[in-house]
Amino acid sequence: MLRIVRTAAVCLLVLTWAALAEAQTSVRYYLVPRIGNGHSVPLAELSETTGAYRPKYTDPGALGVGNDLLDWSAMRYLSGQAFLLGADVTAAQHAALAAQSDVLPVPSSLEATISALAVTSTKNQLEAINLPADWLDSSLTTRQILRRIGKFMLFDQRHWGLHGEALLQGITLDTRWNQLSNAQQTKLRATADSLGIDYSAVTSTMTLRQILVLLGDQLPVFSLRGNDF
């Protein structure tokens, strides 16, 4: 009898521990597409083409039963219609989100350098959403990579706020400064001015991807979901 009680107690302990481990969350980062049409609707009418613009997979049920993301913060990148998402996730939520083909999960250790094997695929995924990535190599830590990506987004956001258009509207990352119209150059300067950024080093043959690195790197440290970048 005593043995049965003891066994049951151990089983209960193991199950409780497993449940706690499952429910424990950690902060993880992802690049995810944007969904919505910019106007809130009731839950019953919510779909990928309705509702406020938001990171994909943050809707109820989007990651399967029990995997709803409830606690998250995101930075938007209008030129790529994407978000840098920071979320408090359980192991199951992370697995469900990382399994999506249109999600780029960020490695959990912010201080580890990116693996040489992952460099090319990461570059391709970033470039696919109009984030310049030719600077990315295996010497950089995850934190350094997110820092630069986040600063591109912050510059792009201010450009949108000032001019009502995305930074890459009608142009590409490979467009050179001397290929921009006077109006486009004026808008870029105004964005840099409003952020107190020095653009005196920009030359006429620089591409937009080079200019974004030069300007974005001057922005101050930012914080996302409790981590500084």
Place this chain on the structure above:
Amino acid sequence: MAQITDNFNRTAETPLSNGGVWSVGAGSYDNVNTDGAQAQAAIEDSQFCVARATTPSIGNDQYAQIVLTVASNAGGGGPCVRMSGANQAMYGLQVLIDDGFWASTRRLLIFDSTGAETQLATTSDTITSGDTIRLEISGTTLTAKKNGAAFSPALTFNDNTIASGQPGFMLACNTPTLSNVEADDFDGGDLSSGPTAAQMAGIFEQQRIGSAIIGRVDA
């Protein structure tokens, strides 16, 4: 340290004005009215009704807070910061007390100059009708609070779109009874260090009590 407060305790206003301090509606938004004691949405609609405090000028790092009273499933609202322009571009904290009518009930949003909404953060923390809810922006960081403490888990995000503007609030009422969603005791101002009006009142009270005690001892 500039600050704007309004308890709405005056003759009912349609729309809210307080002698021109407030700018309401505009763009794709509806007006805010008052009933002699609190602020309400001007119409029953899921669309937002907004109010921006226009004077005095508030610095870019600022806060806004309201006491929000909401009947279950009636809608909600929240404080807004850096409200600006003809279309009321702004950052807004939106909290709703409902039975699952909306997908997200505690969220931070940015409203572009076009009126488009982007949801940038949510929390599983809960609120109760009558809570004081507050939104702060410092640089590019937005932080939501309830009853003086940060939401837990945190309701915060980083954005660089809107550089300046004024504090205010928004309301949305889903029921014909507009008093089901009400805002009271608006407070908005510079985020710089220094006590709020409520804190100052507490300091004065402590000084008064202290003086009285000292007076007794001296006597």
